[in-house]
Amino acid sequence: MSEALAPGSRIGILGGGQLGRMLSVAASRLGYLCHVYDPMPNPPAAHVAAKLTIAAWEDKTALAQFAADVDVITFEFENIPTATLDFLEPLRAIRPGRNALAISQDRLHEKEFLRGLGLLTAPFRAVDVREDLVTALEELGMPAILKTRRMGYDGKGQALLEGAGDIDKALATMGGAAAILEGFVAFSHEISVIAARGLSGEVAAYDPGENLHKSGILRETRIPARLSANQRSDAVLLAANIMNSLDYVGVMAVELFVTQAGLIVNEIAPRVHNSGHWTQNGCAIDQFEQHIRAITGLPLGDGSRHADVLMENLIGDDLEHLPELLRARNVAVHLYGKPEVRPGRKMGHVNRILS
Amino acid sequence: MSEALAPGSRIGILGGGQLGRMLSVAASRLGYLCHVYDPMPNPPAAHVAAKLTIAAWEDKTALAQFAADVDVITFEFENIPTATLDFLEPLRAIRPGRNALAISQDRLHEKEFLRGLGLLTAPFRAVDVREDLVTALEELGMPAILKTRRMGYDGKGQALLEGAGDIDKALATMGGAAAILEGFVAFSHEISVIAARGLSGEVAAYDPGENLHKSGILRETRIPARLSANQRSDAVLLAANIMNSLDYVGVMAVELFVTQAGLIVNEIAPRVHNSGHWTQNGCAIDQFEQHIRAITGLPLGDGSRHADVLMENLIGDDLEHLPELLRARNVAVHLYGKPEVRPGRKMGHVNRILS
Numbered sequence: 001m002s003e004a005l006a007p008g009s010r011i012g013i014l015g016g017g018q019l020g021r022m023l024s025v026a027a028s029r030l031g032y033l034c035h036v037y038d039p040m041p042n043p044p045a046a047h048v049a050a051k052l053t054i055a056a057w058e059d060k061t062a063l064a065q066f067a068a069d070v071d072v073i074t075f076e077f078e079n080i081p082t083a084t085l086d087f088l089e090p091l092r093a094i095r096p097g098r099n100a101l102a103i104s105q106d107r108l109h110e111k112e113f114l115r116g117l118g119l120l121t122a123p124f125r126a127v128d129v130r131e132d133l134v135t136a137l138e139e140l141g142m143p144a145i146l147k148t149r150r151m152g153y154d155g156k157g158q159a160l161l162e163g164a165g166d167i168d169k170a171l172a173t174m175g176g177a178a179a180i181l182e183g184f185v186a187f188s189h190e191i192s193v194i195a196a197r198g199l200s201g202e203v204a205a206y207d208p209g210e211n212l213h214k215s216g217i218l219r220e221t222r223i224p225a226r227l228s229a230n231q232r233s234d235a236v237l238l239a240a241n242i243m244n245s246l247d248y249v250g251v252m253a254v255e256l257f258v259t260q261a262g263l264i265v266n267e268i269a270p271r272v273h274n275s276g277h278w279t280q281n282g283c284a285i286d287q288f289e290q291h292i293r294a295i296t297g298l299p300l301g302d303g304s305r306h307a308d309v310l311m312e313n314l315i316g317d318d319l320e321h322l323p324e325l326l327r328a329r330n331v332a333v334h335l336y337g338k339p340e341v342r343p344g345r346k347m348g349h350v351n352r353i354l355s
Numbered sequence: 356m357s358e359a360l361a362p363g364s365r366i367g368i369l370g371g372g373q374l375g376r377m378l379s380v381a382a383s384r385l386g387y388l389c390h391v392y393d394p395m396p397n398p399p400a401a402h403v404a405a406k407l408t409i410a411a412w413e414d415k416t417a418l419a420q421f422a423a424d425v426d427v428i429t430f431e432f433e434n435i436p437t438a439t440l441d442f443l444e445p446l447r448a449i450r451p452g453r454n455a456l457a458i459s460q461d462r463l464h465e466k467e468f469l470r471g472l473g474l475l476t477a478p479f480r481a482v483d484v485r486e487d488l489v490t491a492l493e494e495l496g497m498p499a500i501l502k503t504r505r506m507g508y509d510g511k512g513q514a515l516l517e518g519a520g521d522i523d524k525a526l527a528t529m530g531g532a533a534a535i536l537e538g539f540v541a542f543s544h545e546i547s548v549i550a551a552r553g554l555s556g557e558v559a560a561y562d563p564g565e566n567l568h569k570s571g572i573l574r575e576t577r578i579p580a581r582l583s584a585n586q587r588s589d590a591v592l593l594a595a596n597i598m599n600s601l602d603y604v605g606v607m608a609v610e611l612f613v614t615q616a617g618l619i620v621n622e623i624a625p626r627v628h629n630s631g632h633w634t635q636n637g638c639a640i641d642q643f644e645q646h647i648r649a650i651t652g653l654p655l656g657d658g659s660r661h662a663d664v665l666m667e668n669l670i671g672d673d674l675e676h677l678p679e680l681l682r683a684r685n686v687a688v689h690l691y692g693k694p695e696v697r698p699g700r701k702m703g704h705v706n707r708i709l710s
Binding site: 021025029032033047048281285298299302306323329333335353 | 362363376379380383384385386387388389401402403404405636639640648653654656657659661662678681682684685686687688689690691692694703706708
């Protein structure tokens, strides 16, 4: 642990949403203090952070003060403006590094990177203009999904194409942004691997979880996922392969489609992930602590699991079920402290300990 | 839940040590914000609290502002000056209430209260002057322990008497403070019950843990404790009896000696307790969240346990073992963020998940 940050060191977190909030709590368990940077006032992480900066991503004075105040910088979401990272990078170590972020910020680069590693992805074509889309649809067939290359999350910036009549509407959804067409993948279910790579290159992975989405938003993750022993080890090795090739430091989520042709990579997220929330109540060391361990140079936890878990997101009006959830046996409630309930907004989650 | 505090409400915590710190984290999980009040700068809870007041217990301006800022007040230790509580009580609800605090602040009142409930305690005598002690020793025999009636913790303010030659030294340890002599109890082991009583009177208890002390400081708690089924239910019912008689709201710890004559109450603590830290990794709902649920009027969690756990305190130089603890399988590390290691100082704890 010679290169590990000493207890009492300060971790800078870009983004103060629920992921930053839970990272801050995990950091406190290891004796670290967190300084959260977010452009919006009163972010969820503010309630549990030692220090808070509310300033724009473009505010170089605030960014410089933030970098000077912390010992390492991490982030809770991948859509941080490139210029912000360009400014911070020479001032303080950013973990995970820029290359992982750059790849995951662009769906086209991400797919090309994954193919370059010999991994399977959905068939895809770059779509910059209408003609590209027409050609791509001829080659990949329908149904297909048009997605913006950048800044998409929770199903936003996506359009399903089921016939030629959908072309104009789909292009309108892109709003002129560079896009990618993804061909149809016949999959039985989706899983995700939450894995971590430490500063010295060691890798640890949690047991893959099985995800259920509705309207593009994750609704639940069940552990264990339905997988053969071979699929399980393939999934974990594949995640390790991705992290090693990026010299990655931190927790990464890899979403995979389970198909008859094998495991197809849907997307990667260079951060803690909603589908890893179950680790809070299923493991001695959860994904948030694992990420903090990785970026501070501490040894990784082993990721072993002591329970089966069903994680259910609380989205918008789901909060109405809170009274019964609080009374339920073996159910852990995790709320994010967001002041306003809005449709589609993630307000919290519960982990049901199943065994 | 009509009388429960809504998410976003503010909880005031008197005392910002490790217990206040872990209470603040638990409150955040339920969507509450914490305001911590402590006389010492940079207390451990400051790293994870939404708001902090550093002011003396006698600072009425600061106390009034604190009370006005929060929706309910609780505390992390029982030795808060009476005048502070007298001042706060008319301004804002304090939970648990003053009566439990008053009893637990005075070892003599505590023992008389417990006897009044028909519970067993060690034999005891009040000791105000030297003559009291001489008489008490004649009646109770030796070995015996002289303890200050008020403000003792972690073995401080205590003196063992094994012969008449120890009398003067023991009295000197008291420094003129009112004291109590406790007679010898032959016990096989010590356990503690961590239980909670909600605002509407419902009670929940965790499985009792078995405590090992060294030099008056808790070293470890093991769950389950060595108890017969009858002893286990006796212990829990006894804790419920104590809480009901006080119309108690919150988590209480009851330390018990297991003897051939039955369970003898050693002491009660009207707060979350070191011997309940194992619940963080053994239960869906830990003692800190249970306390927050109780004082905010939420339903209590059921307290069921999904694992056997060994909790070990990290005291002073124990921190040297941190590298191996971080690498150990199924070990959860919890550090308190205290800047200086001092002999006898509780720096953190680990929960070993045993099964």
